[in-house]
Structures are given as C-alpha cells and as structure tokens.
Amino acid sequence: MQIRHKIKTLLVFSLIISCVYATAQKKNDVIVFSGVISNKIDDQIKIYDFQNQIVSEIKVSPQGKFAETLKLKDGFYTLKYEDASSKMFLESGSNLNVSFDAKDLKKSLKFSGKGGAVNSYIQKKSSKNWGIAEDLKIRYGLSETDFKRMMTKAKTSKDSLLLSQVGISENFKNKEKRNINYEYINEMIKYESDPAHYTANPDFKVSADFLPELKTFDYDNSDDFYFSNSYKNIVLGHYRRLGKELAERDKHDNYYLSYITAVSRAKNQDIKNILLYEHAKNAIAYTSDVQEYYKIYINSSTDQANNKVISQIYEKLLPISKGNMSPKFVGYDSYSGDKVSLDDLKGKYIYIDVWATWCGPCKVEIPHLGKIEEEYKGKNIQFLSISIDKRADIEKWKKMINDKKMGGIQVIADNAWDSKFIQDYFIKGIPRFILIDPQGKIISSNAPRPSEAKLRDLLNGLNI
Incomplete structure (x- = not known):
C-alpha cells in the first residue's frame, strides 16, 4: 500500500510539472521554476x-519536490530556504530546475534546464576571490599602484570566465560585462575612503587621476541599476556625496533632508523612486523636519504603492512633530521602586534616553549622558532613561544601572518594544533621545545624542 501511495504521489507531481510546463509554453514571458530538496526541513x-521583498512563496511537497510558474521581471533574486540562501538569476522564458541538500544549500546547490547555465556561471564567479586580499588591512594597506593592479587583474579574470561560458544569452553577457566593470569601479571607490579607517591614516588621499571613469559616469541607467548591485552602490554613493555637499553649502546638519533633496533631482524616475522609498521608509522617522522631508518625498516620487506606505508612516509621525503635546506613559516601574508617570515630571525640561542593556550603541552613550547630567545639575531639566528590556530581564537592568552608576530617573517600559509610549514615538531603533518642554510639548522627537556637541547647543539655547 505504501509503495502504491508513493507511486500515485509521484504521478500526481509529474502531472503538475507537465501542466506547469505546458502552460508556460503558451506564454514566453513566464519562468518555470521547479526542483527537488533532499533532507527536506521546511514546506516552503x-x-x-533585489529590494529584499518576498515575491513568491513556493510550496514543497512531502517528497521535497516543488514546481511553480513565476511571472517576474528579469533580474537577480534570492532563493531562501530556512536560514540558507543563494543568489540566482531569473529570466522570462526559462525552465530552471534546482536541486540541493537542505543540510548544506550552498555546497550542494545545482542548476539545470534552460537558465541553468547562467546560474552555474554565477556560482562559479561567486566561489572565487579573484586574487583580492581578503584581509581588509592588507587590502587597503596596498599602495595605490598595487591596489589598482590587483583590481585590474581581478577584472580581467572575471571577463575571461564570462567569455568562456556557453549557453548564456548575449543580453545577459552584455549586462554582466558592464557589471564586472561596475564591480571594479565600486572597489576603487572604496579604496578612496576605506584606507583612512583600516590604516589609521585620516589624511589619506588618492591621486587626482585615480579613477577617471567617474568623470563621465552615467548615474541614470535603470537597466543596470536593476541588474548590478555594484552599479546601485555607485549611484547611492553619488547621491550621498551630493547630500553632504548640500548640507555643507546650506550650513545645516539635517543630512536626511539634504540627501532626499539630492535624490529628488535624479533624472531617471525609476531610480529616483527606488532611492526615495528605500531612504524614506526608515529615515523619515529620524529627520528633525518631518513635514519638509515628506513634502520633498511626495513631490518627487511617482510610485503610488510606495507613496501609500510613506504617507501612512507620515501620518503616524505628525502627532510627534515639534510643538505637539508629547505622548504619555503611566506607572512605569523605576529602579528606586516607585511608579513613575511622565506627568510627574511636568514643570521641567525632560531629556529622555530610550535604551536597553543589550544595545551596544546605547552603552556607548551612558558615560556621555553622565557628563551632561553633571553639567546641568541644578538646572530646570530632568534626565529620564526608559529601558525597553523585557520584563524577564529586570534584574539584568538593575545590575547594569548599579554597575555603571547611571544617574537620572531610571524606569523600565511596561512591554518592551510593544509599549504604547514606544509605539507612539514610532521608535524603530535605539538609542533614541527625546526632548520635552516644561508644558509637556515636544521640542525634538529625535534629539541629539549626549556624545554630540549640538546637544549642548540645543540645551543652552533654551536658557534652562
């Protein structure tokens, strides 16, 4: 009976594969994606x-087999199974078969069928280091001449591998040849900035003619932007530099605003839409002028789906704009054993530090916060630290306060990240600092850190 059941299951699966393939033959704009997993773990x-968004969830049979017809834009995607993943290229009209062992996806992954040659090439290319020094101190410690020689040799070797491939479309080869050149340029750009960090030489500078390719570089090629991650990084770096230049020209420290202003001037709308969205979905919550930021974003983006997401975030952020009454919390447990509510502190300026014992950057700020507290001792300001540690870690929280001799009022939020006060302030990352005036109105929902000189400028300007 078991053998008969297995035969029946295999026949059904074969029929599914046949149907999927037959359907795909009628339309050459789809991808037949099928395969088998040995030592199956998950059912999906x-x-x-390339924006790390899920575009397909494919069911895996009890025997580890799967088959799906995909209608996706040609380009690079990431196949993920459990915690393992691999890059792959999907192209309309292909019939790609994949097989791997769930115990070791990377080493066992094999491609076959139409589209298999391209993906086998990608595997070969990614498995080599191309003679590039892996130790970054050694890599960036090379002289300019030696670094350029190393990268030129790597580029030549990659070109040779590509040229030797058969069964790959000329369209892919042409794009990949440009990608190899972008990889070279991207590495050369890193050499311009990274040695200052890895060789502890802050005055490091490359020669004026180090990278002539950038003088005529096209930052508006959407085909290459979708195809090449290195091209995308070069474009990102370009607009980051423009953003910094705008901030320096306008003599302000609102880099988020300068960056999105720079991106809004991009000529290619597809590239502009992606860069605007990728920045705004996180940065809009951290800019000191959310209304101006949103105005620039919404007037520049033409992607309605993206705009809906950013508009929803904007609506959540409006209530915590400067001048609005601060959200409140009630009855948080304090280190001293009392219950503390935000209204208890009215009548003073309140500088809030949202942190956690597991947060490295938070711990870096602790001694700086102690110095600020000492400097403003006796002034009309209260320093309040809100931990978002889990309630199960309350003893760990108390120990760190004691060990680091943390001052001010120390409280722990009632439900970690899900505490209403944390949600109301749309806090997605810590440390986060907030400044409130004596009437309970928000001065800044993203106040400077204690380690930043501009915090003193802000506080001194209030005549506390």
Whole structure:
C-alpha cells in the first residue's frame, strides 16, 4: 500500500510539472521554476527581489519536490530556504530546475534546464576571490599602484570566465560585462575612503587621476541599476556625496533632508523612486523636519504603492512633530521602586534616553549622558532613561544601572518594544533621545545624542 501511495504521489507531481510546463509554453514571458530538496526541513521556499521583498512563496511537497510558474521581471533574486540562501538569476522564458541538500544549500546547490547555465556561471564567479586580499588591512594597506593592479587583474579574470561560458544569452553577457566593470569601479571607490579607517591614516588621499571613469559616469541607467548591485552602490554613493555637499553649502546638519533633496533631482524616475522609498521608509522617522522631508518625498516620487506606505508612516509621525503635546506613559516601574508617570515630571525640561542593556550603541552613550547630567545639575531639566528590556530581564537592568552608576530617573517600559509610549514615538531603533518642554510639548522627537556637541547647543539655547 505504501509503495502504491508513493507511486500515485509521484504521478500526481509529474502531472503538475507537465501542466506547469505546458502552460508556460503558451506564454514566453513566464519562468518555470521547479526542483527537488533532499533532507527536506521546511514546506516552503521563498524568493526575494533585489529590494529584499518576498515575491513568491513556493510550496514543497512531502517528497521535497516543488514546481511553480513565476511571472517576474528579469533580474537577480534570492532563493531562501530556512536560514540558507543563494543568489540566482531569473529570466522570462526559462525552465530552471534546482536541486540541493537542505543540510548544506550552498555546497550542494545545482542548476539545470534552460537558465541553468547562467546560474552555474554565477556560482562559479561567486566561489572565487579573484586574487583580492581578503584581509581588509592588507587590502587597503596596498599602495595605490598595487591596489589598482590587483583590481585590474581581478577584472580581467572575471571577463575571461564570462567569455568562456556557453549557453548564456548575449543580453545577459552584455549586462554582466558592464557589471564586472561596475564591480571594479565600486572597489576603487572604496579604496578612496576605506584606507583612512583600516590604516589609521585620516589624511589619506588618492591621486587626482585615480579613477577617471567617474568623470563621465552615467548615474541614470535603470537597466543596470536593476541588474548590478555594484552599479546601485555607485549611484547611492553619488547621491550621498551630493547630500553632504548640500548640507555643507546650506550650513545645516539635517543630512536626511539634504540627501532626499539630492535624490529628488535624479533624472531617471525609476531610480529616483527606488532611492526615495528605500531612504524614506526608515529615515523619515529620524529627520528633525518631518513635514519638509515628506513634502520633498511626495513631490518627487511617482510610485503610488510606495507613496501609500510613506504617507501612512507620515501620518503616524505628525502627532510627534515639534510643538505637539508629547505622548504619555503611566506607572512605569523605576529602579528606586516607585511608579513613575511622565506627568510627574511636568514643570521641567525632560531629556529622555530610550535604551536597553543589550544595545551596544546605547552603552556607548551612558558615560556621555553622565557628563551632561553633571553639567546641568541644578538646572530646570530632568534626565529620564526608559529601558525597553523585557520584563524577564529586570534584574539584568538593575545590575547594569548599579554597575555603571547611571544617574537620572531610571524606569523600565511596561512591554518592551510593544509599549504604547514606544509605539507612539514610532521608535524603530535605539538609542533614541527625546526632548520635552516644561508644558509637556515636544521640542525634538529625535534629539541629539549626549556624545554630540549640538546637544549642548540645543540645551543652552533654551536658557534652562
């Protein structure tokens, strides 16, 4: 009976494969994606696009087999199974078969069928280091001449591998040849900035003619932007530099605003939409002028789906703009054993530090916060630290306060990240600092850190 059941299951699966393939033959704009997993663990394969968004969730049979017809834009995607993942290229009209062992996806992954040659090439290319020094101190410690020689040799070797491939479309080869050049340029750009960090030489500078390719570089090629991660990094770096230049020109420290202003001037709308969205979905919550930031974003983006997401975030952020009454919390447990509510502190300026014992950057700020507290001792300001540690870690929280001799009022939020006060302030990362006036109105929902000189400028300007 078991053998008969297995035969029946295999026949059904074969029929599914045949149907999927037959359907795909009628339309050459789809991808037949099928395969088998040995030592199956999970019942699902996920495919992510280049923006790390899930574009397909494929069911895996009890025997480890799967088959799906995909209608996706040609380009690179990430196949993810459990915690393992691999890059792959999907192209319309292909019939790609994949097989791997769930115990070691990377080493066992094999591609076959139409589209298999491209993906086998990608595997070969990613498995080599191309003679590039892996130790970054050694890599960036090289002289300019030696670094350029190393990268030129790597580029030549990559070109040779690509040229030797058969069964790969000329369209892919042409794009990949440009990608190899972008990889070279991207590494050369890193050499311009990274040695200052890895060789402890802050005055490091490359020669004026180090990278002539950038003088005529096209930052508006959407085909290459979608195809090449290195091209995308070069474009990102370009707009980051423009953003910094705008901030320096306008003599302000609102870099988020300067960056999105720079991106809003991009000529290619597809590239502009992606860069605007990728920045705004996180940065809009951290800019000191959310209304101006949103105005620039919404007037520049034409992607309605993206705009809906950013508009929803904006609506959540409006209540915590400067001048509005601060959200409140009631009855948080304090280190001293009392219950503390935000209203208890009215009548003073309140500088709030949102932190956790597990947060490295938070711990870096602790001694700086102690110095600020000492400097403003006796002034009309109260320093309040809110931990978002889990309630189960309350003893760990108390120990760190004691060990680091932390001052001010120390409280722990009632439900970690999910505490209403944390949600109301749309806090997605810590440390986060907030400044409130004596009437309970928000001065800044993203106040400077204690380690930043501009915090003293802000506090001194209030005549505390």
